[in-house]
Amino acid sequence: MLLSVLVSARELANAGPQQGGNHDFHQDLPDRLGLGRLGRLAARLWLASLRLRLAPEVVVVAPPNESRRVNRRLSFSESLPSRGAGAGAHPPPTAPTVSIRRTFREFWPYTRGVRRFLVIGVVLAIVAAVCEVVAIALFGFITDEVLSRQDLGAFWTPAAAWLGLTVVAGLATFAGSYATAVGGERFLLRLRDMVFDHLQTLTPDFFDNRRLGDLMARLTDDIEAIEELVGSGLVKLFTTVASVIFFAGAAFYIRWDLALVTFTLIPAFLLVSKVFAARFRTASARERSSNGTMNSVIEESLSNQSLVQAYNRQRTEAERLHAEGRTWMRANLSQAWLASLYGPVVQVIETVCLLVILGVGAWEIVSGRLTIGGLLAFAAYLAYLYPAVQNLGQIALTVSEAAAGSDRVIEVLRAEPAVADREAPTRPATRSRGRIEFHGVDFTYPNRRRPTLRNLSFTVEPGELIVCTGPSGAGKSTIAKLLLRFYDPTAGRILLDGLDIRDLSRESLRDNITILQQENLLFSGTVRDNIAYGRPDADMDDIVRAAVLADVHDFVNTLPRKYDTPIGQRGRLMSGGQRQRLAIARAILRDAPVLVLDEPMTGLDALTAARIMEPLNRLMAGRTTILITHDLRFIPETARQIVLEPVRGRAGRIRVKPAGRRDTAPRPA
Numbered sequence: 001m002l003l004s005v006l007v008s009a010r011e012l013a014n015a016g017p018q019q020g021g022n023h024d025f026h027q028d029l030p031d032r033l034g035l036g037r038l039g040r041l042a043a044r045l046w047l048a049s050l051r052l053r054l055a056p057e058v059v060v061v062a063p064p065n066e067s068r069r070v071n072r073r074l075s076f077s078e079s080l081p082s083r084g085a086g087a088g089a090h091p092p093p094t095a096p097t098v099s100i101r102r103t104f105r106e107f108w109p110y111t112r113g114v115r116r117f118l119v120i121g122v123v124l125a126i127v128a129a130v131c132e133v134v135a136i137a138l139f140g141f142i143t144d145e146v147l148s149r150q151d152l153g154a155f156w157t158p159a160a161a162w163l164g165l166t167v168v169a170g171l172a173t174f175a176g177s178y179a180t181a182v183g184g185e186r187f188l189l190r191l192r193d194m195v196f197d198h199l200q201t202l203t204p205d206f207f208d209n210r211r212l213g214d215l216m217a218r219l220t221d222d223i224e225a226i227e228e229l230v231g232s233g234l235v236k237l238f239t240t241v242a243s244v245i246f247f248a249g250a251a252f253y254i255r256w257d258l259a260l261v262t263f264t265l266i267p268a269f270l271l272v273s274k275v276f277a278a279r280f281r282t283a284s285a286r287e288r289s290s291n292g293t294m295n296s297v298i299e300e301s302l303s304n305q306s307l308v309q310a311y312n313r314q315r316t317e318a319e320r321l322h323a324e325g326r327t328w329m330r331a332n333l334s335q336a337w338l339a340s341l342y343g344p345v346v347q348v349i350e351t352v353c354l355l356v357i358l359g360v361g362a363w364e365i366v367s368g369r370l371t372i373g374g375l376l377a378f379a380a381y382l383a384y385l386y387p388a389v390q391n392l393g394q395i396a397l398t399v400s401e402a403a404a405g406s407d408r409v410i411e412v413l414r415a416e417p418a419v420a421d422r423e424a425p426t427r428p429a430t431r432s433r434g435r436i437e438f439h440g441v442d443f444t445y446p447n448r449r450r451p452t453l454r455n456l457s458f459t460v461e462p463g464e465l466i467v468c469t470g471p472s473g474a475g476k477s478t479i480a481k482l483l484l485r486f487y488d489p490t491a492g493r494i495l496l497d498g499l500d501i502r503d504l505s506r507e508s509l510r511d512n513i514t515i516l517q518q519e520n521l522l523f524s525g526t527v528r529d530n531i532a533y534g535r536p537d538a539d540m541d542d543i544v545r546a547a548v549l550a551d552v553h554d555f556v557n558t559l560p561r562k563y564d565t566p567i568g569q570r571g572r573l574m575s576g577g578q579r580q581r582l583a584i585a586r587a588i589l590r591d592a593p594v595l596v597l598d599e600p601m602t603g604l605d606a607l608t609a610a611r612i613m614e615p616l617n618r619l620m621a622g623r624t625t626i627l628i629t630h631d632l633r634f635i636p637e638t639a640r641q642i643v644l645e646p647v648r649g650r651a652g653r654i655r656v657k658p659a660g661r662r663d664t665a666p667r668p669a
């Protein structure tokens, strides 16, 4: 723009004498506005001022995390707020104002330590806005004093000041945006850590009753929405309000009556924004919901590819995805329709504004009450003001979205674990001996009416192996869950070394128990990471020793990067038997005095199961072991058995058989 002014001033200065030199600008107005050089210059300046308007972020800081979410929106929907793809399928946000207050009450304390960044962001954005206001005033000055008077000598000082202001505004915008991003990102990190920490205090029951995808959306999109309200959103609100005040104030300063006339058109902007935003919100809610469904179809199909291919269901899966893809496409198209229409409608209103300003301004110039520089500066202030006003409407919608997200996060934070430590739980200093007693234990799952276990009593001596059998659904795995305190018994007591496990801290209780589950839970790290999962400080010698005892060392040595070989998602690059032996190595390395083996032979053929028994025996040696199994083929004769029997729908009746007696395996119910 500065360049455009300079070039035009030069042209004018050169052309001055040929044009007849001493103009009375006001007398010659029609020619200058419509046909003459000054007219063309005015048009250029006007266009330049419009170009300014196209970059409102110079004034209103748009923090990077805001743009990250915006980037996930359709690129042409900048003026219309929506939550983008990947948000999961939550309902359209319609949170009441009370939620906004609650959101601040709940989450504002977590901005401690990052508030200074947010304040810096606001202050610097205000500095940038002030620079812009002054730069526009200089633009008006140059128009009147340089262009109208054709005095190139008067150009350099205001031009240098203008350039200086632009540099200052640029630096302030850069530093302010970055400071806001630092504050916002740190707040986001803290928030996510806090919610994740809380989730990890909840018992597995909480997760069993919820969709994983939904929890993930709460940890990602909903938390981002909160940040956009409490962190960067607040900065944006302050800076937008400041922009509106500055630019409106400057326009009023130039001509309050003209400003009043043009401000009457602001409600038209707000009305259009409101009408479009309401429709756009519905469309984007549909888009989010269908995006969530489509993602779940993709996830389900890809994670079950072996089943899909084995059952020749590829075509059905492709059709399922196509159907969901079409729904998503339709939702996207209705967004695109609205976004495409929005631009032209706003353009019409802007043109009306422009014509009103030009018409009234021309009349005022002719009457000598306004200079052309004043008119152009006035127009430039409005060019900044209108987007800021539009931004205010956008912020209001972001706020209600954030409130909806925060409701979902607060719901997670309010969830109580099914079991909790006592006020001052016991933390035994020494390793437990491993004596386990169940005394008259009754248990009913929270969401069930029928009891799963009733009056269950048995004792396992330190180092003893006890085998727990019974038909499917009799409650065998439930015993393991109670022992680990994923639930507390409805009645009765469970003791470890004579201490009620409810008096122990959950951490010290679980330090003494290792569980080997039916499904071997492995992480997608390396072999070494997975073996050391229960003892991260273990050195390589210990890891190798555990692997040797678990009979997995030879296999690991055949892998391309040995212990540093990644094992794939949930260990899928390994066979069932290999996964099981890796889990045994992990349990051996953890070296807890109590062991719970929940169906360790499930899914293994007879040969693999027999091979597993040897490392399992090494693992069980010297530890109190509860072995839950249907498969009694490989169980030592000497082991005592607990047979759980559901009787007429009443689970948990127990028969304890002394060592040496062997029934055939109970048939599944």
Ligand SMILES: Nc1ncnc2c1ncn2[C@@H]1O[C@H](COP(=O)(O)OP(=O)(O)OP(=O)(O)O)[C@@H](O)[C@H]1O
Residues within 6 Å of the ligand: 205, 208, 445, 446, 447, 448, 452, 470, 471, 472, 473, 474, 475, 476, 477, 478, 479
């Ligand atoms: N989280 C849960 N919420 C509600 N009910 C549950 C839950 N987990 C298990 N149950 C129910 O409790 C009963 C006992 O389940 P459990 O898993 O202990 O049986 P099991 O004897 O180990 O069976 P299987 O041999 O098939 O593994 C079953 O009827 C089951 O449906």
